[in-house]
Amino acid sequence: MNSKVEVIHSKIWEEVPEGDNPFAAAASFCSGYDVYGELLGKAGWAEFVFLLFRRERPQRIQARLFEDLAVVLANPGPRDPAVHAAMSAGVGGSTHASCLMAALAVGAGQLGGAREVLVAMQAWQTCGQQLDAWLGHLVKPSPEERIDVWLPIEHAPGFDPHGASCATTVRQTLNQLANASPGPALPWLAAQRVVLETSAGCPLAMSGVAAAAFIDLGFSPQQGEMLYLLLRLPGAAAHALEQEDLGFRNFPFFGNGLEIMDDPARKHAPAHETTEVPA
Amino acid sequence: MSGPAELLASEDRWESRLGGWVPGKRVVFRGHDLHSDLHGMSWMELYVFGITGRRFSPVELRLLNAIWVYTSYPDPRIWNNRIAALSGSARSTAALGVSAAVAVSEAGIYGGRPVIQAIDFLLRARQRCDAGDLLATVVADELQRYRFIPGYGRPVTRADERIPPMLGLLAECGLGNGSYIGLALAVEETLLDGRWRMQMNIAALYAAVALEIGLTPREYSLFMIPCFVAGMLPCTIEATTNTEGTFFPLRCARIAYEGAPRRRWGEMA
Numbered sequence: 001m002n003s004k005v006e007v008i009h010s011k012i013w014e015e016v017p018e019g020d021n022p023f024a025a026a027a028s029f030c031s032g033y034d035v036y037g038e039l040l041g042k043a044g045w046a047e048f049v050f051l052l053f054r055r056e057r058p059q060r061i062q063a064r065l066f067e068d069l070a071v072v073l074a075n076p077g078p079r080d081p082a083v084h085a086a087m088s089a090g091v092g093g094s095t096h097a098s099c100l101m102a103a104l105a106v107g108a109g110q111l112g113g114a115r116e117v118l119v120a121m122q123a124w125q126t127c128g129q130q131l132d133a134w135l136g137h138l139v140k141p142s143p144e145e146r147i148d149v150w151l152p153i154e155h156a157p158g159f160d161p162h163g164a165s166c167a168t169t170v171r172q173t174l175n176q177l178a179n180a181s182p183g184p185a186l187p188w189l190a191a192q193r194v195v196l197e198t199s200a201g202c203p204l205a206m207s208g209v210a211a212a213a214f215i216d217l218g219f220s221p222q223q224g225e226m227l228y229l230l231l232r233l234p235g236a237a238a239h240a241l242e243q244e245d246l247g248f249r250n251f252p253f254f255g256n257g258l259e260i261m262d263d264p265a266r267k268h269a270p271a272h273e274t275t276e277v278p279a
Numbered sequence: 280m281s282g283p284a285e286l287l288a289s290e291d292r293w294e295s296r297l298g299g300w301v302p303g304k305r306v307v308f309r310g311h312d313l314h315s316d317l318h319g320m321s322w323m324e325l326y327v328f329g330i331t332g333r334r335f336s337p338v339e340l341r342l343l344n345a346i347w348v349y350t351s352y353p354d355p356r357i358w359n360n361r362i363a364a365l366s367g368s369a370r371s372t373a374a375l376g377v378s379a380a381v382a383v384s385e386a387g388i389y390g391g392r393p394v395i396q397a398i399d400f401l402l403r404a405r406q407r408c409d410a411g412d413l414l415a416t417v418v419a420d421e422l423q424r425y426r427f428i429p430g431y432g433r434p435v436t437r438a439d440e441r442i443p444p445m446l447g448l449l450a451e452c453g454l455g456n457g458s459y460i461g462l463a464l465a466v467e468e469t470l471l472d473g474r475w476r477m478q479m480n481i482a483a484l485y486a487a488v489a490l491e492i493g494l495t496p497r498e499y500s501l502f503m504i505p506c507f508v509a510g511m512l513p514c515t516i517e518a519t520t521n522t523e524g525t526f527f528p529l530r531c532a533r534i535a536y537e538g539a540p541r542r543r544w545g546e547m548a
Contacts, residue, residue, distance in 0.1 A: 005533070006533075007533050007534065007535040008529065008533060010534055010535065010536055010537065010538065011536075011537050011539075012538060013536065013538075014534060014536035014538070015531035015534055016531065017531035017532060022530035022531060022532060023528055023529075023530050023531070024531075025531050029536070029541060031538050031539045032538065032539040032541050032542040033543070033544050034541075034543075038543060038544050038545070039544055042544050042545065043544060055538060055539065057544070095372060095375060097371070097372075097375050098378075101375070101382075105382070146396060146399060146425070147395055147396065147399040147496055148392065148395065148396075149385050149391045149395060149500065161281065162283045162285060162286050163282070164280050164282035164283060197280075201281070202280055202281065203280060254291060254293070256291060257291045258295060258299045259292065259293065259294045259295065260295055260301070260307050261295060261296045262297075262309070263299075263301075263310075264307065264310060264311060264312050264316065265304075265307075265312070
């Protein structure tokens with residue numbers, strides 16, 4: 001090793017080496033708890049993930065809410081763009097890691113994705129439970145000051161720009177989580193939903209419910225963004241494997257869907273040719 | 280509520296003016312037949328044509344190519360390259376490691392963010408100077424508001440070894456006196472004259488080159504996505520050919536724990 005040993009600073013994790021190998025852990029501690037010596041068999045998965053991020057074990061009501069949220073987010077279903085991406089990798093026989101990388105890349109976005117959750121959580125931090133502040137924010141979300149790798153968001157964060165009314169599944173989720181929450185965001189959101197939707201011009205989306213839940217669990221916007229990415233992966237994985245088994249011939253290719261508007265071989269009329277699934 | 284009208288109109292319908300494949304017949308690429316109209320293009324030429332729809336001169340392509348060459352560092356310690364090396368050492372696949380490393384390159388202290396913020400700053404600075412502001416005022420305002428100027432200052436080391444060869448190439452190509460090149464250098468001079476002592480890093484000079492060539496900030500940002508790739512492959516290759524798991528292994532003691540003291544789960548009901 002170098003004379004000046006570079007280390008990884010961490011408030012999360014500590015390891016005690018085995019006597020015969022400095023690279024093997026005899027004990028691992030997560031925020032002071034012996035993970036394999038005591039936590040295993042006692043802590044639930046949601047409790048442990050909460051501990052990792054917050055560095056404190058959750059109270060019972062927090063653990064329950066986090067568990068419910070994990071169930072809500074685990075599978076957005078095969079129509080969701082992130083799961084679609086994972087399936088698109090799966091049908092081509094791509095590596096399984098790439099299926100999840102595809103789900104993460106697409107599910108990271110500002111429409112129904114993790115970046116939207118972060119932006120919505122920042123709005124919670126700014127507006128809290130002040131209706132006037134929310135109404136102002138939803139009409140005109142604060143623009144980014146400088147250009148960024150993220151494009152400016154195109155709709156009220158946490159709301160569905162293509163929605164006609166708040167979907168039943170979103171309302172069911174909001175009701176359940178609001179009842180399970182220590183507050184303050186979810187119960188307030190449930191009470192003000194219709195007013196907020198009117199101001200946003202579109203109905204509440206699942207990303208908006210998730211953002212409020214992360215706020216009530218005490219997570220930062222960055223932690224909420226990460227957890228939203230993470231908690232949506234199980235469905236992406238399961239659907240990717242399912243489509244891998246079914247094969248590309250049983251998966252939509254949108255063979256009639258692409259209209260090439262500027263085809264040099266058809267200068268006078270747009271091409272609309274049926275595309276067979278490639279062999 | 281707008282409702283799903285636009286979704287209904289888009290079901291099984293995607294209109295593209297940028298291209299598509301007619302199986303067994305042709306590929307349309309921005310209104311051209313890929314295999315007949317564009318078949319002689321270099322990959323670089325096609326890449327920037329795909330982004331912009333515009334053709335670039337041999338000199339411009341040479342400069343764009345140089346940007347990619349000068350940013351290809353096969354050093355596996357650099358944070359994005361390290362992903363490629365770790366993937367090799369852990370015996371993952373090269374495509375997974377390199378594609379993750381490309382994604383990671385959209386970073387805050389290097390890569391993606393400085394790239395787009397540097398070109399944005401130069402454009403805003405030019406607009407303000409054209410409107411009559413002094414460059415020193417523009418620089419001071421930017422520092423007061425954001426605490427740093429993208430394209431100036433550098434993590435790890437101050438000097439940027441890519442600048443002399445890039446300036447040399449610009450001079451060789453007759454573009455050394457371009458107005459944006461001059462602006463980028465003038466900003467550095469202002470920063471060195473003042474109390475800030477920040478040298479120009481390559482992000483500012485590359486942004487200036489992009490502006491000389493006529494790229495918009497978004498076009499330039501897209502152009503830069505693969506700019507580190509050529510340096511990543513050697514990192515993954517070497518890590519793959521060495522003994523598995525030997526790329527900078529970390530012993531338990533290398534974790535400096537600074538968190539809560541030892542405690543028992545059972546103690547907290």
